[in-house]
Amino acid sequence: MYIKTYNEIWTKLIRNIILKFIITIISEIKLLLNDFSNLFVKKTEKLYWINFYKICDFTWKWNHYNKEEDDEEYTETDFYADGFGTVNTGVTFQDIAGIDDELGDLKQIVTALQFPERFEIVGARVPKGTLLTGPPGTGKTLLAKALATEAGVAFLTAAGSEFVEVYAGLGALRVRNLFAWANFFSPSIIFIDELDSIGRERTDDEFDDDSEEREQTLNQLLVELDGFYENREVYVLAATNQPEVLDEALVRPGRFDRTLTLSLPNRRERVAILAVHSENKLVLPSTFRFKEIVQETHEFTGADLANIMNEAGLDAMRNGEITIKHRNIMEAIYRHKYGLPYTGYIKKSRxxxxxxxxxxxxxxMATCMPYHPEIRMTTIIPREQYRTKTFFDTDEEDTLITRIEFISTVTMLLAGHIAEEVILGETEMSSIGADDLDQVFFIVYEMIAAYYMTSVRPLGFFGDGDLEIDRLVDLEMFKIITYCDSLAKRHISDHRLTFHMLAELIHEKRTISGDQIRRTIELYSPVLPKRSVW
Structure with a gap:
């Protein structure tokens, strides 16, 4: 009796759970279908108006331009119809690293478009536009792609070159059409890439045939950005590599309220960018030596780093590996900076x-000088940009250089020429060190002329024709170079056997590390440890 009652209770409970689950699924499907139908109707309405406009625009052009003078087929780039709607570029804010401050400003733009009442509460005005500047490859277009995905509003895109036409008035017409459609789909965002194509400073050059058409286009853009009739709920985002050529009226507050300059990433930012581009790849982070990676990627842009990770994957595939290791990344970096390596037999020629x-x-000499940066490796594997090369561990954030560090660098540069003289003989000295000598003269001259690191205190400009100043400068340069030359010659002359051992070692290994060089030198004489000036 009790067992039967117990089973009935469980049966009713399970039946109720199943019914509730079915009802929930049906309601969710109903909501999904309802959302899909609303979206379909909205998209259909937009497509209707877009096609209607394209027909009217084509009819206007057909009536206003004489097609008989030009036999070529007239083609029209409908940039204002390509970027409508909520665009999903496949890039989100999570895919961006190394530009956290600029990313925070763009997130505020999204908030301003989705919740403008938050700005009205505090009496603030929503910014009208943002200008993205910086070197190529630093992420300006990538930020725009992420904003298009995250904003959730209509996103219209155009390139500055698309406004430039040979027909008078067509550029201004396209600007008006772009902002008209942006207002129609407001709230919306307009992204203009390569703004310098139409936003250059206006001139009075009478020989420039295209200046009048470009100025009409620019004037129309100025009116649309901040004219008598404001474009509410339309945000303008633009990018350029040449902000210095833009017209002052274009970049003033009220049109582009903000200017975000994307600079080259530092050490920490480069590591973050590499981590982002490693997410969808089979990597072995345990093999990575990030200090070496970030040192070799100094002055790399985000686009360069993305290409490095892709090349590292291709290098791993060429070697029959399924994971990306540290050596694959370094090979990709060297290939990017110095070109392809020579992998054949290296003949011991003269x-x-x-x-x-x-x-x-x-x-x-870099190993023996205590104030010179440490050596990471020396290689004799030739590449397109060098025959042999020594890599140093430098700190890019330490931009302060002292006098003793300059002396160490000059001595290291002269040591290559001195080694040929001491080891091979004076008759075998070559022209390999020509670039080294140019650097030596430049550094020593800067020590005297720019940094006043010597006893010479000239009261005048160098090269202004004062023979006494030139004589003092030449004499001081001769003293510094002679001192560094004698220092390098004394050290190398005392370690001839060490040079022959290093030569045999590097021919066997083809690439030797700084520790191997130090251990080989210490077999015959102690090496002073590296020191810091501070």
């Missing part, structure tokens, strides 16, 4: 041995 001893001279 020219090759001169390059080897020249490079070992740099590596030897």
């Amino acid at each position: 020219t090759h041995m001169a390059h080897v001893y020249h490079e070992l001279g740099h590596a030897f």
